[in-house]
Amino acid sequence: MNGWPALDRFLRTDPQDVGCAQAMEMLHIYAELVAAGEPAEERYPGIAAHLHACGPCGEDFEGLLAALRDAPG
């Protein structure tokens, strides 16, 4: 991070942001679309906005995506 712009980015809120509850509810659907190369951000812009802004949900999304890409068996 680099000071002023980092603070500005952090404080900005996106009205489309659906919040954690809805993002977590839909995460498996969203992650599968992304893993398949589908335009998940266009289909679910509110979830995309949330995953960009929420560290924990973004981390869970990255983890689920990694699981789909590297799943055993």
Added chain:
Amino acid sequence: MMPEVAVSASELDAESARWLRAFAAPGAAREAALARLHELLLSIARREVARRGPRLAITGPELDDVAYQAAADALLAITGKVGQFRGESRFTTWAYKFVIFEVSAKIGRHFWRHPAVPLGAEQWEQLPARFGFDPAREAEWRDLAAAVRRAVNIELTPRQREIFVAIVVNGVPLDALVIRLGSNRNAIYKMMFDARRKLRAALAANGYLPDDSARGS
């Protein structure tokens, strides 16, 4: 026989349908399916803690404990909620989501074993570093840092302030705060969301950040 789920077998991919049939099977067949799923969940949990490990103050056997606990609790959650599976993804994707969530929850809980800072503390001197302000250029950001602190004190409700200070000033992970406050991720995020919006509006109104309220941000 299929378990009671919100989707018919014909709508599912073959693998997901096999999992649901196995869940509904009697005795040993169901146990075998649960054992196989647990094995998969444990594998996913281990990969996930390894992926997150470098950024955590958890290593070795403790990381493996987190993975084991996450897999066990995820299996319980899945067996309890399998009736809610609607076939909108593969069954395994839906199941993996639970183990990822459990890993997050366990890591959040683990934070309080060796917290870097007590919950009530306020490490305002750390705030500039959290946003990457260069200590050598303090003259450029000193006023902004003071304005942020002032806005936090004036604009936020006591609960918003408590959460902002814990997460942003003290660096407590959101999932750890959830556990300490007996709350949930959505409620804490919403509180932070409102706090961020208020603080940005105050800082923009005082000329510290660009005022683009007309764009609705």
